Amino acid sequence: MPNGVLAKSLIHKSMGQENPKQDQIFQESSPPKRSLRQAIEVISSLISYSLPIKVFAVKWQLIRNKLEELNSSLIAIEDCDSCQNPIVSGMMSAVLASARDCYDLARRCVDLSYSGKLLMQSDLDAMVAKFDRHVRNLSGIFTAGILSQGFAIVVSRPGVNACKDDVRFYVRDLLTRIKIGDLEMKRHALVNLYDVVVEDEKYVKIIVEVDDIVNILVSLLDSMEMELQQDAVKVVAVISGFDSYRSILIGAGIIGPLIRVLESGSEISKEGAARSLQKLTKNSDNAWSVSAYGGVTALLKICASADSTAELISPACGVLRNLAGVDEIKRFMIEEGAVSTFIKLARSKDEGVQISSIEFLQNIASGDESVRQLVVKEGGIRALVRVFDPKIARSSKSREMALRAIENLCFSSASSISVLMSYGFMDQLLFFLRNGDVSAQELALKAAFRLSGTSEETKKAMGDAGFMSEFVKFLDAKSFEVREMAAVALTSLVSVPKNRKKFVQDDRNVGFLLQLLDQEETNSAKCVQATSLLQMTTTSLHE
Template structure:
């Protein structure tokens, strides 16, 4: 068949006119404030059309395919002019009825989809022709695949072929194409990112609602591979992947549910994605799957609930949907992986100002099962998580008393003595939570934790030193605890060392509060001053560190105040 010549004065100008009008409509659509969802879809289609036309105009093979394009170009031109009118009406809020405008916009999207399909067929023919020429040149001129540019072009061609088949192929073609796409992404670690960047994510997401179960399963499998990549998490949710994924949780096959909930686990690692999933009805389905799903799905569901619980504004919704009871059940009888995810989820649920959630965790048996989990924990990480969630629960007075009665304090004291540094730090924080209650301070001190806390003041990690000082500052408000502390050799000296202004990594308020608690006794005051507290406090006072002046007053009396007055330090 003879190739049709492209008339540079008319035909190419038609392509350029369509391309220009397409870009102009994109700019106009960006100003529309009504029907935003529909205009976002329209803009996505327009951008695809613009990109394809631009690539066609630069192709050396355009003249051989132009006859197939010419009719489409004329139709697209007319439709783009209609689209511009719709955009202006939307901007001016002059569309003669909301339902009518919605119908017109939907019809416009349908037209764009048809044009896009025609353009993709033409582009596919050109790509295949170009690739055949490239292969022929490779055969005659030697292998040039080592060229990075050639490899990049080849990868884009492969991805484009995948998505062309997913757009226009039969159900069976879509299924086999998805299988090939999954293998392609698995075999090449860079391929998945390239698919996410150069592929048509909305088309892949659309297949999650396909009538064919095998296609749905392959689509959710493919998306689960993409969701692992951090650079694609935001894009997938921006393209509303979470909506059909949530529907899969409700009505998909067991395999599809496992892949869908794993995908949501990955996506919700970003806070904004977690809010999107929670606001679209995902919580009750996740709770149900956590309770009744397969072992694999249960782990992913518990992990997704943990990701949601990290967001303070979602915690009450999790509580309202029964997440607390289900998570406690997983801690009690779930697999090791499910237990770990559930404990961490409960840790976040017990945070914040909502005492109702903390009380509910205790009421539903959370304290007993978490204490058991702590006793049986075989790893440092498990011990830390259990201590943290129990410490958060202790922020409720009711829970704190229940924890004391259940032996939590004795466990903390033991771990404070023999645990790893990170476990000791967590244990000190737990003791600090319990000692915040006036009626428990004496009991906490009598449990034998003051000596190991004093030792912790010399830990290598400054964060360990700080939590030890903070805990002691609350315990030393009780006289019996002060006596116990002062029995420790160098205990006061260790607190004084933390006041050194050169050590800026430790908050000074905690050692100062502890020393203030000791300053009521003249004997303790002398020991504090003998340990060198005065020069540190003087320097801190000069630096206007809160509490330094008050501590000096308590330690030095009127004489010290007179010295500072003469030097105009205050």
């Protein structure tokens, strides 16, 4: 049966248009559940019937949105004890009457038999308002506690290969429960929503397409019910992880509520809010919004508090790191004592906090000599050297970040290098050159290579510490990049007369270079490097 015929048949039967006497008997004897089922069928048929309509397309889309919302609400109360309530059964008659009027408008739009555009537009606007009123009336019933989770039908989650319509229907059902259910139903729906968005991106896409759902999630961030707030934050944190959907969250006004969660939410909610803000502030355009709502102060307070957990501090550091790119915000952070706060955090035993704080210090000092000097003055070098110390148990990632920060903050300044050496940095670097795994050795070599290109005093200190013999060993490495760095660094050190004499006094150094030349299958690049170094160093014998 065609959709139009089916819709007309269902509506006429429900409203008694075909047989007034039959309608009278039906209204007196039909059980409330049957009346509800008919309303659901009529609404579903009406949605299908309206799809091909070409005129007033925007108006009809608004009507369909309301019909789908209404249908989800009706399905949610089907098979529920509240069906016996006279208020609910009375509403079904009103819903069916509205459906009959809507079908009449749809038929005239299909047939193009309406009398005037303005009049039809007015009638369609009135229809949107009428269905919206039905939805709000149902919402009032839910709020009054007539329906609870224990009575509502649970719509099954669609399978992996489900079509888009099934997924959309499931999401709309969850939306309805979130909007008009009691506390238990709302929580259950939010948990289900989180489960699907974590597992499948297509649900995220549907969510941002469905009217109201993002706005409702944003509004729940301000909920007085902490459990609802926590569940909503979890969903938002997932959505904010997708680049293409962040603008939708921003457009829904999510920044302010997230900041308020940071200020007064539970620890779990704060963690989710910080993670969301970290993702949203990857776009520097959103930095000012965070600042305008007092977010910078709230985040600094979290980072400075002894009560904050590592799970909260780490993403909070990440947000502030993203905001540091805006000069005015960076200056405010510095005035509020951010440098000393993050130097303390760099001493944390938690890897995530340690790495995030070191990254922040690098970002805030990048290209700003005054801030770099402040980091040094506040004890930043000592904190970083301690993270790099091989005698203290640290993750390789933490050490890598500390070494990069040391290079960026110290290697451009002779005075900072002197401070570094006074803290035993040379010995640490040598330890990793000699004893580290391949990746640690390479990182240490890169740092030593950079260090060898600084001042004359630094070169002398490196020569005295024993770097030259370590560089010689790397001349036989498989990697061309490693050999090249070692050769350049060694050349730089032996350019200092004192180091050159020291180098040739150790027979092992010259012997190793000669050994490279004597190998049967000597790499030509190795030959050039070894020959050049031999020529340079042996001149010291005649000085």
